[in-house]
Amino acid sequence: MGKTGRSGFLGVLSQIFKEESTVIRPPYAVTDATFEECKTCAAACVDVCEEKIIRTDSMGVPFLDFSANGCSGCEKCMEACSPNVLNDPQWFVQAKAHISTMSCMSHHDTICFSCKEPCMENAIVFEGMFRPIIIPDKCTGCGYCIAVCPSAAIAMSA
Ligand code: SF4
Ligand code: SF4
Ligand code: SF4
Structure with missing residues (x-):
């Protein structure tokens, strides 16, 4: 397969992979949070x-968008949430990153280390030198690895 053909093929896989990603709520949500309060809230968390990663859906319920940045754990969203939907400092982002081996360039003979550098937890390791995998136990769900991936091969799942 030629270079253009391969990037087109990977692009299609990336799109499929993105569509399979799940909705991730902001960190620090209390146990059994339903986010019903968010529907009538001014969304101070946003x-x-x-890092400007909190967006709201059509109902006003917040979710995290890692397409440009990750969560620094600054706790500002929790401090601003007066209905106390976000009020548990021990409960960080409830998701783990994972790499699509179908979309990742390094799994297809093009060396890439883009995701490794922003991962402060060293949760991304390279098997056989070049093929990255994520260690779930180390991944905090911060999401900083997602935006840097040139082939959109990393997504979060709850
Ligand atoms: S500030 Fe709290 S209640 Fe308001 S939208 Fe954000 S999480 Fe929901
Ligand atoms: S902890 Fe900070 S960076 Fe993370 S979602 Fe809340 S306000 Fe944004
Ligand atoms: S989400 Fe954060 S901790 Fe997990 S692999 Fe990506 S950069 Fe590392």
């Missing part, structure tokens, strides 16, 4: 998020 305004204060220092």
Whole structure:
């Protein structure tokens, strides 16, 4: 397969992979949070998020968008949430990153280490030198590895 053909093929796989990603709620949600309060809230969490990763859906319920950045754990969303939907400092992002071996360039003979550098937890290791995998026990769900991946091969799942 030629270079253009391969990138087109990987692009299609990336799109499929993205569509399979699950919705991830903001960190620090209390146990059994339903996010019902969010539907009538001014969504202060969105305004204060220092990484600008909190968005709201059509019902006003917040979710994390890792397409440009990750969660620094600054706790500003929790501090701003007056209904106390976000009020548990021990409960970080409830998701883990995972790499699609179908989409990842390094799994298809093109060396790439883009995801490794932003991972402060060293949760991304390279098997056989070049093929990255994520160690679930180390992944905090911060999401900083997602935006840097040139082939959109990393996604979060709850
Ligand atoms: S500030 Fe709290 S209640 Fe309001 S949208 Fe954000 S998480 Fe929901
Ligand atoms: S902890 Fe900070 S960076 Fe993370 S979602 Fe909340 S406000 Fe944004
Ligand atoms: S989500 Fe964060 S901790 Fe997990 S692999 Fe990506 S950068 Fe590392």
